Amino acid sequence: MKKRVLLIVCDGLGDRPVRKLEGRTPLQAATKENLDWFATQGACGLLDLISPGVCPGSDTAHLALFGYDPSQIYTGRGPFEAAGVGMEVRRGDVALRCNFATVDEERRVLDRRAGRIREGTRELAESIDGMEIDGVVTHFKEGTEHRGVLLLRGEGLDPRITDGDSHEIGGPVLEVKPLVPQAEKTAHVVNEFMSRATEALSDHPVNLTRKGQGLEPANFILPRGAGKFPSIPLVREKWGLRFAAIAGVALIRGICRSVGMEVLDVKGATGGLDTDIEAKIEAAMRALEEYHVVVVNIKAPDVAAHDRKPGLKTEVVERIDRSLGMLREGIQEDWIVAVTADHSTPCDTGDHSADPVPLLVFGDGVRRDDVVTFDEISVAVGGLGRLRGVDLMPLLIDLANRSEKFGA
Amino acid sequence: MKKRVLLIVCDGLGDRPVRKLEGRTPLQAATKENLDWFATQGACGLLDLISPGVCPGSDTAHLALFGYDPSQIYTGRGPFEAAGVGMEVRRGDVALRCNFATVDEERRVLDRRAGRIREGTRELAESIDGMEIDGVVTHFKEGTEHRGVLLLRGEGLDPRITDGDSHEIGGPVLEVKPLVPQAEKTAHVVNEFMSRATEALSDHPVNLTRKGQGLEPANFILPRGAGKFPSIPLVREKWGLRFAAIAGVALIRGICRSVGMEVLDVKGATGGLDTDIEAKIEAAMRALEEYHVVVVNIKAPDVAAHDRKPGLKTEVVERIDRSLGMLREGIQEDWIVAVTADHSTPCDTGDHSADPVPLLVFGDGVRRDDVVTFDEISVAVGGLGRLRGVDLMPLLIDLANRSEKFGA
Numbered sequence: 001m002k003k004r005v006l007l008i009v010c011d012g013l014g015d016r017p018v019r020k021l022e023g024r025t026p027l028q029a030a031t032k033e034n035l036d037w038f039a040t041q042g043a044c045g046l047l048d049l050i051s052p053g054v055c056p057g058s059d060t061a062h063l064a065l066f067g068y069d070p071s072q073i074y075t076g077r078g079p080f081e082a083a084g085v086g087m088e089v090r091r092g093d094v095a096l097r098c099n100f101a102t103v104d105e106e107r108r109v110l111d112r113r114a115g116r117i118r119e120g121t122r123e124l125a126e127s128i129d130g131m132e133i134d135g136v137v138t139h140f141k142e143g144t145e146h147r148g149v150l151l152l153r154g155e156g157l158d159p160r161i162t163d164g165d166s167h168e169i170g171g172p173v174l175e176v177k178p179l180v181p182q183a184e185k186t187a188h189v190v191n192e193f194m195s196r197a198t199e200a201l202s203d204h205p206v207n208l209t210r211k212g213q214g215l216e217p218a219n220f221i222l223p224r225g226a227g228k229f230p231s232i233p234l235v236r237e238k239w240g241l242r243f244a245a246i247a248g249v250a251l252i253r254g255i256c257r258s259v260g261m262e263v264l265d266v267k268g269a270t271g272g273l274d275t276d277i278e279a280k281i282e283a284a285m286r287a288l289e290e291y292h293v294v295v296v297n298i299k300a301p302d303v304a305a306h307d308r309k310p311g312l313k314t315e316v317v318e319r320i321d322r323s324l325g326m327l328r329e330g331i332q333e334d335w336i337v338a339v340t341a342d343h344s345t346p347c348d349t350g351d352h353s354a355d356p357v358p359l360l361v362f363g364d365g366v367r368r369d370d371v372v373t374f375d376e377i378s379v380a381v382g383g384l385g386r387l388r389g390v391d392l393m394p395l396l397i398d399l400a401n402r403s404e405k406f407g408a
Numbered sequence: 409m410k411k412r413v414l415l416i417v418c419d420g421l422g423d424r425p426v427r428k429l430e431g432r433t434p435l436q437a438a439t440k441e442n443l444d445w446f447a448t449q450g451a452c453g454l455l456d457l458i459s460p461g462v463c464p465g466s467d468t469a470h471l472a473l474f475g476y477d478p479s480q481i482y483t484g485r486g487p488f489e490a491a492g493v494g495m496e497v498r499r500g501d502v503a504l505r506c507n508f509a510t511v512d513e514e515r516r517v518l519d520r521r522a523g524r525i526r527e528g529t530r531e532l533a534e535s536i537d538g539m540e541i542d543g544v545v546t547h548f549k550e551g552t553e554h555r556g557v558l559l560l561r562g563e564g565l566d567p568r569i570t571d572g573d574s575h576e577i578g579g580p581v582l583e584v585k586p587l588v589p590q591a592e593k594t595a596h597v598v599n600e601f602m603s604r605a606t607e608a609l610s611d612h613p614v615n616l617t618r619k620g621q622g623l624e625p626a627n628f629i630l631p632r633g634a635g636k637f638p639s640i641p642l643v644r645e646k647w648g649l650r651f652a653a654i655a656g657v658a659l660i661r662g663i664c665r666s667v668g669m670e671v672l673d674v675k676g677a678t679g680g681l682d683t684d685i686e687a688k689i690e691a692a693m694r695a696l697e698e699y700h701v702v703v704v705n706i707k708a709p710d711v712a713a714h715d716r717k718p719g720l721k722t723e724v725v726e727r728i729d730r731s732l733g734m735l736r737e738g739i740q741e742d743w744i745v746a747v748t749a750d751h752s753t754p755c756d757t758g759d760h761s762a763d764p765v766p767l768l769v770f771g772d773g774v775r776r777d778d779v780v781t782f783d784e785i786s787v788a789v790g791g792l793g794r795l796r797g798v799d800l801m802p803l804l805i806d807l808a809n810r811s812e813k814f815g816a
Contacts, residue, residue, distance in 0.1 A: 016773040016774070016775060017773065017774075017775060017776060023776070025775070046793060050814055051799060051802075052795055052796075052799035052802065052803050053799050053800070053801070053802025053803035053804070053805065053806050053811070054802055054806075054811070054814055055806055055811040055812065055813045055814060056813070056814060056815060057813050057814060057815020057816040058815065058816065059815045059816050060814050060815030061815065070814065070815065074814075074815060077815065077816035097816075225816060251816070346773065348773060349809055351813075352813055353806055353807075353809075353811070354802065354803065354806035354811055355775065355806070355807075376775050376791075377775050377776070377777055377778075377791055380775075380777060380790070380791040380792075380793060381778075381789050385793060385794070386793035386794065386795075
């Protein structure tokens with residue numbers, strides 16, 4: 001029987017022993033009968049998203065989970081962020097992540113996030129969209145809150161430039177510089193864009209209103225993370241299957257869209273702590289009727305961990321677990337279900353780490369092992385052993401009886 | 409919190425079940441409460457230094473442990489041996505390991521080690537240092553006992569030549585031959601060096617004295633293991649951290665120095681069975697105040713195993729264990745400690761094997777597993793699984809919260 005694959009990525013789920021949790025990880029501390037049930041019925045293991053000891057970004061990790069080797073194709077986050085905010089990204093385009101920021105008259109950075117501006121960024125973005133500099137067309141689109149994306153389209157672009165964002169407060173805005181001679185033009189275009197943008201933004205009605213309200217004006221664009229969209233086959237060419245994705249975060253939505261997945265909109269799926277996990281799982285179960293592979297990203301554990309809140313992360317795990325009760329009840333015999341993470345985010349550091357993430361694979365035909373608890377330590381002795389991120393998708397597609405033989 | 413890394417390499421520690429030890433390995437037979445304590449508090453696993461089934465040399469294994477992939481950079485042992493005896497090695501130099509040997513008048517090998525000569529090798533080496541052959545300058549320096557290094561510096565050198573040492577007694581000295589046409593010049597230079605050297609050595613006062621005492625004269629140089637020094641980034645460029653090393657053996661000291669580590673001298677650290685292990689551990693603990701990563705090599709287990717003495721190897725393990733008591737007592741919360749080996753040396757064969765070596769990683773943030781005994785079999789079900797040598801350094805640096813994210 002040919003089967004379908006549901007891959008649930010609990011963002012930043014992996015952790016280290018936390019003192020506040022008496023040396024347990026949030027997964028160990030959580031009550032999670034459904035995750036444990038799936039682990040008991042299935043096979044478990046550890047996953048190094050890139051390779052052991054290499055600390056993954058969310059973007060490189062998701063590319064690996066979809067079967068692309070990031071070390072072969074990754075140049076920078078910009079293009080994926082651009083796709084995430086709904087821009088059309090073409091091969092050869094260079095894109096940069098940006099912040100709306102506040103600078104003083106000497107272009108010293110007063111606030112890297114323009115007072116975490118939420119309202120009016122669409123109008124601001126429109127006012128600086130569609131310039132032409134040195135024959136390069138520049139597009140700008142707002143993201144969530146203070147975020148935006150600058151996309152460059154034209155001949156001879158090269159993403160090997162320095163960031164304009166020093167990540168420091170009080171210092172001057174940085175001039176973007178080429179890291180290689182081939183990137184001189186690109187650096188010039190970005191610097192010119194920054195100058196023209198600050199002129200257009202300074203007297204923009206949105207900023208005049210903000211000043212009147214005592215809020216920081218969004219009068220500067222800080223770009224960083226330039227990247228070129230890689231030449232990779234789309235998932236339907238690579239795997240010969242229809243993929244759908246459910247995710248709230250712009251970056252993940254962008255990556256999914258850029259590799260050719262259908263990104264489904266789910267009401268209440270925000271990419272934050274307030275996200276409706278049940279709605280996501282429900283939508284994924286429905287999507288399995290139409291798609292061969294459905295990927296769900298649940299960002300909430302990562303948010304709690306970045307805030308260094310192990311108690312909150314434990315609660316998030318328990319919320320995910322409750323939502324999986326619905327999946328457990330509605331499970332179909334032609335579904336292969338995998339639950340894992342894109343990286344660890346230890347609550348003690350509040351940032352990504354290279355610690356491998358737990359993995360469970362459930363479904364008809366899976367070699368059930370002795371693991372009965374889904375956490376970072378218990379799964380280490382599971383039947384799947386220690387795998388690499390790029391190997392998971394082929395493994396799941398094979399369990400779905402849809403792999404192609406290598407050889408005869 | 410950013411942490412520091414202590415990597416303890418017990419040379420040749422891995423073994424196979426030994427009949428004399430009732431089917432146990434020396435690690436299993438040893439009483440080792442400190443190693444077991446670290447294993448209990450930390451996480452364990454198995455390490456294939458190169459890859460499963462590939463039998464590592466001490467040099468390739470250490471390169472892997474430092475994060476260099478030997479399959480990418482390794483051409484031969486000579487250059488590392490040269491650095492180990494204190495020669496300055498430059499990129500492009502070709503170096504060969506050599507023995508002082510005894511030959512008869514027909515150049516048949518009577519003793520590959522010239523009666524394990526210990527005295528006078530410096531004078532002998534000086535008498536054959538600094539020739540010029542075909543525009544190539546040849547340097548020669550003595551090592552420990554009967555060992556020495558021949559280093560060639562000049563244009564158009566290529567290390568792909570055969571060995572001059574047949575490893576057999578009674579047979580004729582071998583002519584060195586090029587393995588590829590590009591190495592013809594190098595082969596000729598080495599053959600010419602061998603001829604000139606034997607002329608200079610035969611009537612050397614040191615050898616005349618030896619003959620008078622009834623000892624074998626060191627009247628020939630047997631070269632082997634030609635290699636070219638690779639173009640690799642130094643550790644501080646590769647990892648952005650300061651490394652120090654403590655090792656008694658010339659080869660290991662040479663490798664550490666050649667990759668840019670500070671090699672610390674420790675009184676009593678000999679690289680032999682008589683080495684002062686406590687002094688090494690103490691020096692390493694002090695060095696952690698100044699360096700981000702400290703590597704300690706303890707050669708003694710390998711020496712016992714090469715001599716095929718499982719009882720002695722067991723005693724060496726117990727000595728190492730006692731020395732670790734000091735580390736256990738003085739441990740700091742910002743230290744990540746790893747204990748492993750560079751290869752297995754089964755006492756039954758007396759030579760290196762590809763059997764993976766045990767690994768323990770200890771420190772704050774390490775995911776403690778259920779392993780309570782540090783031996784080759786117990787660690788196989790540990791939380792670290794089975795890793796490759798080249799992955800260990802990134803893993804430790806990530807646990808020290810000093811890794812760089814790949815992606816965003």
